[in-house]
Amino acid sequence: MKYSSWEELKENCLKCTKCLLCETRTNVVFGAGNIKAEVMFIGEGPGEREDILASPFVGKSGKLLESMLLDIDLDRNKNIYIANIVKCRPPQNRDPLPEEQELCIDWLRNQVALLKPKIIVAVGRIAAMKIIDPSIKITKDHGIFYKKKKIWMMPTIHPASILRNPSQKSLVAEDLLNLKEKILEICTHTYPKIS
Numbered sequence: 001m002k003y004s005s006w007e008e009l010k011e012n013c014l015k016c017t018k019c020l021l022c023e024t025r026t027n028v029v030f031g032a033g034n035i036k037a038e039v040m041f042i043g044e045g046p047g048e049r050e051d052i053l054a055s056p057f058v059g060k061s062g063k064l065l066e067s068m069l070l071d072i073d074l075d076r077n078k079n080i081y082i083a084n085i086v087k088c089r090p091p092q093n094r095d096p097l098p099e100e101q102e103l104c105i106d107w108l109r110n111q112v113a114l115l116k117p118k119i120i121v122a123v124g125r126i127a128a129m130k131i132i133d134p135s136i137k138i139t140k141d142h143g144i145f146y147k148k149k150k151i152w153m154m155p156t157i158h159p160a161s162i163l164r165n166p167s168q169k170s171l172v173a174e175d176l177l178n179l180k181e182k183i184l185e186i187c188t189h190t191y192p193k194i195s
Helices: 006-013 048-053 060-070 098-115 125-131 159-164 166-186
Strands: 039-043 081-084 119-123 146-148 151-156
Touching: 006 098, 039 098, 039 125, 048 060, 060 159, 060 166, 081 098, 098 125, 119 125, 119 166, 125 151, 151 166, 159 166
Parallel strands: 039 081, 039 119, 119 151
Antiparallel strands: 146 151
8 A cells, every 4th residue: 555645654554463573562663764865774673672662773783873874974863764674573683574574565665655765775684685685695795886766775784783793893884985975976955065
């Protein structure tokens, strides 16, 4: 089903019972940020903190991502939008199952259709494989731009992976510099114009 407004989409998403994740969630984590953003970040699914606060990327890995984004002048409260493949937390933060992803993906498709982003950043292996290409190898393909249906898409390593393996932080920092270059090249209002 296609939705014509953010309000209608969110209202229906918050009531979703399509998969069994609805039975163990505290909250539906719809998404957060500027609904006029040109840049969208998509993760795999909410963790424990996100489930409690009903907002994506607010746990330890989210705080790390947020600080790295600020280094390239991106802020969820100003110029980006953040969402996930699945809107409910998988138990024990396990990977969302393929059938859960499939049952939930229409919510994300509607978000993308309403937002009309110029750039999508797939955060982590599962998001990259689901929205860019199932054959993506995140450690090899991170930071590379792909064009799908007029949208530039880039996979990057998940911040949770950086917390486990801090040497990956420099790789993600490089990805984000690539992202900033692409934003400057194709986006018109993500960064304020300096006259």
